[in-house]
Amino acid sequence: MTRARRTIYYGWFVVAVAFLVMFVNYGVRGTQTIFVKEVTEDLGIGRGAVSLPFLVCIMIYALLAPLTGRLVDRYGPRWVMTGGALVSGLGLWMCSRAGSLPALVFWFGVVFGFGGNGIGLVPSNTSVAMWFRRRLGTALGVATVGIGVGTMVLPRLTGLVQSHWGWRGAFQFLGYVAFALAVPAAVLLRGGTPGECEGEEPGAGGVGPVGRGKREGAAFDVRAGENGFGTPVRGGGEAKVTSGGLPPRAVDGDTGDEGPCDGGDAPRGLTLREALRTSSFWLLFWGFVLIVVALYGVQFHQVPYATDRGIEREWALWSVTLFGATSILGRFFFGWLSDRTREKKAALYPSVAFLFLGLAILMLVRNTWSLMLFAAVFGFGFAAYGPVIPAVCAEVFGKANMGAIFGAVTTGGALGGAAGPYLTGFIFDHAGSYTGAWIMAMACVAVSAVLFARVRILWREPE
Secondary structure (H helix, E strand, C coil): CCCHHHHHCCHHHHHHHHHHHHHHHHHHHHHHHHHHHHHHHHCCCCCHHHHHHHHHHHHHHHHHHHHHHHHHHHHHHHHHHHHHHHHHHHHHHHHCCCCCHHHHHHHHHHHHHHHHHHHCCHHHHHHHHHHCCCCCCHHHHHHHHHHHHHHHHHHHHHHHHHHHHHHHHHCCCCCCCCHHHHHHHHHHCCCCCCHHHCCEECCCCCCCCCCCCCCCCCCEECCCCCCCEEEECCCCCCCEECCCCCCCCCCCCCCCCCCCCCCCCCCCCCCCHHHHHHHHHHHHHHHHHHHHHHHHHHHHHHHHHHCCCCCCHHHHHHHHHHHHHHHHHHHHHHHHHHEEEECCHHHHHHHHHHHHHHHHHCCCCCHHHHHHHHHHHHHHHHHHHHHHHHCCCCCCCCCCCCHHHHHHHHHHHHHHHHHHHHHHHHHHHHHHHHHHHHHHHHHHHHHHHHHCCCCCCCCCCCC
């Protein structure tokens, strides 16, 4: 038994916890579409107003994401995730007691928004990224499958609870789910950061602890030397950093496998301040803003749009389940693809085609089968951004400050997530249909693809 356990690389336990974390966080977000009509009728508000709790939640997430990333970089994910699960559970449970829109904004928007930072993309994907190199895209793909499974399972289960006990009972159920998440986060995750942990890589001998080390030098413009790693020199333009002429690290013998605790150098790369001075950061940031405006605008209003088109609510709920199911396949596919493309951002391009096709089908939805076709196509394309964006961050900026940099980029995604549902609801309230909102979504997808294409790699890990 001991020998069998020693063969399991610890990084996969990190992936498992990240899976559960994103199952809960994004599953909860996915359930909000099923509450829209009942909450608007119960509280007497419009569809723009009913998205305000979600807007505030994502804004809180946006503001705190960089801080959360710094906490994970410094202290590790264990207590960040455990605390996040407990606070999230409190906020969700108390939503069941909300008697007005301001109360719902406070408990879901502020409290769950605060706790959701601890169980969001930043701590989970940062933790996974610190334990993997060669198979980073695959590991992130497996972890972010939790988003797809959560989107597939939680709305369905919550809808069943809602059908018996109403939206208030459904929020209590979500609170209990979030509370339960604190257990695996506290038990399976180690304290400290990867650089402070002892681990054993698959197929390798025992390894000792490695300090995080200090990143040498400031931002450099690197011109590659004959050794292939480059020599740091001062220069203009965007800051570029490579390994400064250091030899490549031995990883898992000659197999090229994973692990930060390998007795070699600690992860290195740009600092957050250096990243903020580059155009690549802002291209990635604004590209993420725009794509999430489209993704969340569609996801939040999927069920009310379907029922407005005369489709039964039960089938509308099944479309959410199908959306989550195909996104699971998409996360595996796009994570795998990002490990096999010359630059990881190239894995985003096929998703743009799926999103465009999905939006075109959405505008033509007239019956159940067309709704299901939309959910399958759009869900698959939707899946790319969970595993690929953090992988792009690690590739472009390095991993030394992955939490802080990815947290800052995630702020862009959070801003888009806050704006998307509200803008979509606002357009519906004033135009009486969603057509203008879907055209806006298509424009956001197109512009984001152009911005992502212009991102340049500023850091090279040694091969």
